[in-house]
Amino acid sequence: MTEVTSDSERAAQLRDKVVDELLERGEIVSREVEAAMRKVERHKFAPEASLEDAYQTFNAVVTKRNERGNAVSSVSAPQIQAFMLEQAGVRPGMRVLEVGSGGLNAAYLAELVGDAGEVTTVDIDPEVTERAARLLAEASYPDVRVVLADATEGVAAHAPYDVIMVTVGAWDIPPAWVKQLTEDGRLVVPLRIRGLQRSVAFQREADRLVSTSVRICGFVPMQGPGAHDSQFLLVTGTDEIALRFDDGLPAEPSLLDNAVRGPRAETWTGVTVKRGEPIDMLQMYMATVMSGFCIMSVDKDLDTGIVAPWNKRFSMAAVDGPNFAYITPRLTEDEQFFEYGVHALGPDGADFAEVIAGHVRTWDREHRGGPGPRIAVYPAGTPDGRIPELPGGRVIDKDHCRVTLSWPSTATAAGDQDVQYHTAEQGE
Structure with missing residues (x-):
């Protein structure tokens, strides 16, 4: 048995182990996401890491750091990729935009949309896009479009999108991300809300977005015009x-x-x-x-x-x-x-x-134990009178939008929103 064959078999074993664990935890709930995560060879998109490190269920692989040593690009942990793919609800034939390139997530998306769908991934960093394009080609996903551009403008050339998935931490939601969605499109974004980062799945309703799922997460922050300092x-x-x-x-x-x-x-x-x-x-x-x-x-x-x-x-x-x-x-x-x-x-x-x-x-x-917060996003300048979550909720004004947080009581049917919970570190 050659070393290459041995590594390939070991990678397959580790990949199946990760997927089995995510199924047991309920992070993967659909056959489609399960199949994609079993098929795509994660380690090929993290060549810097050992096989064992590449297939750590809850750990990301940092692929680039800035001059201060802070991570600016990474391959997300399998657990986070799994639940975000489930949040996105990608189906065959869809047109999908990924904001923040790395290669691996785009490969998962390509598996989910199939031959009839389209996947475009965009990043502001040329080193990141060059790396993503090379790794996608080597892994037999040459049809994924890799675009070098300011992601806050989206990629209008291939819009509208059924799903926009953001894989970098965002403080704001630029208008282009809403406008480039189909009328009933979905945006999944790690949104920073008052210093807390949550992966929120939003459904578009005319010019506003309404949450359908909220998960705790952690992502490297956006760079360029979308950056925001506390x-x-x-x-x-x-x-x-x-x-x-x-x-x-x-x-x-x-x-x-x-x-x-x-x-x-x-x-x-x-x-x-x-x-x-x-x-x-x-x-x-x-x-x-x-x-x-x-x-x-x-x-x-x-x-x-x-x-x-x-x-x-x-x-x-x-x-x-x-x-x-x-x-x-x-x-x-x-x-x-x-x-x-x-x-x-x-x-x-x-x-x-x-x-x-x-x-x-x-x-x-x-x-406690209820359906969690309802998060809605309105264009900047929307008057309070047009926000049904008020009074009783909170409006957080950002540069391009107004984000509202409101809380149904435990008496409200949890089925109104598929809020999913995840263990956070105690003491926070």
Whole structure:
């Protein structure tokens, strides 16, 4: 047996193992996605990695880093590719646009659309498109169009598309992505909402998009005109405590200058979650109801104990004038559950902590285990009166669109939306 034959057989075994695991977890639910992921040889699109690394179910393979060492292009983890393909609902004969090239996902899409369909993949980076075109040709997918262009403009030459699948993190939804969809087309996009990234499957309804599925995910951010930087507020004037805002700083950030000079208020909610239980919908709910929502991180090398979050890298937080607070869990005595609490600093910290604790209790009482958020996207400039999710929801204004978050109660039939859950790291 030659080494090439041995590697090929080993790759097939690893590929089947990954697909079997994804089937067991419910990430793959259709025969079409299963067949595509069993057929396409993932390792050929990740030649930098060993076979074992290429076929890690939950790990991406980084294929390019920038000068600071940050990943700017990667082959996504099989688990994320599987559920996004399921979100997309691609069928034979469809015309599909992929935003963000790598080669592998385009190959899956080519299998799903078949000989009667079309797949176009676009990226702003010439190194990425050259690599994708070469690997697709070598893997016998020469009919996939690989386009070098600013993806925020879509690819009008081959529109309209039944599905547009975005495989890079997007803060905004450019008008071209909506206009280049068919009337009932679907957009699947890793959308950043108040600092939280979620893969959202949207169905087009005239000039708006309405969510049908929401999944937690992580992708490298868009480059070029579609890039968006968060803003940081350093509470102590140093890097010790940083509050990251995705949609602009508070109107008067200087009000927080003295917040850390007083004692820390703490309150506990009585809301518990089992270790390993999903909390991504709690995160989304708090991002909806807290006006000054942000993400807090603590530099472990500068930490003086002013704040005491469970997770120093990522804690849900909020600002209200001269006060800021964050949500943090603690283990119960039996160490089987986490109870969520709120720590707050500032002159009205105790009252602010109680307000946020009330939101956590409301989520637990009215939305936990329910259908999750309804996310809708409207063109920028759409007046509030034309947004049926208001009042009661939240509007997040971006450059090209208005994103709304609203929450049906647990009494609403979960069948209204196929919201799928995924375990997030506890302590966030």
